[in-house]
Structure formats: structure tokens, C-alpha cells
Amino acid sequence: MALKPLHDRVLVRRTESDEKTAGGLIIPESAKEKPSEGEVVSTGEGARKDSGELIAMAVKAGDKILFGKWSGTEVQVNGEELLMMKESDIMGIIE
16 A cells, blocks of 8 residues: 655654663563654645645655654554654754
């Protein structure tokens, strides 16, 4: 099943966090926080102004992004857990 976001929504795959701290301590699975970084899988075409004019998306598939801790809605696509969020939930593009 393919999933194409509508309007100004973005489908994001979370990136895995490190399993060790900078000091070398191993972090157990139960203590890990869900990462707030991810990769854009696909995007909608963009939002529309009241006049009907399309506002282009600032992100594209493949961009590495930073988003808020509680952003998005978890969805299952082909057995993979992804996030669906509005473009406004994205705080920045990691270069």
C-alpha cells in the first residue's frame, strides 16, 4: 500500500537514535525517547491560499528534518511505523 499525503501534510520516517551515550553507557530500550529527527518519505502538493493559489512545500522527499516531540500521528504503512504531520510541525531541515 502506498500512502500519498494531502495538502500540506508530510509522511516522515523517524531516524534511529544512538544506543550508547557519549560516555559509552548503553541505553536500555525502555529508557529511550522517540527521536525527533526523521527523513521525509513523501509530501502533499502544498496548502492553498484563500484565492486558490498553491503554496509550495518547503520540504521534499529525502530531506532530513527536525520536528517537535509530540508532532504527528503514527501510521502503519506496509508494516512500517511512520509519522504523518503538517508541514508547520517541522522545525527545520538538517543540512
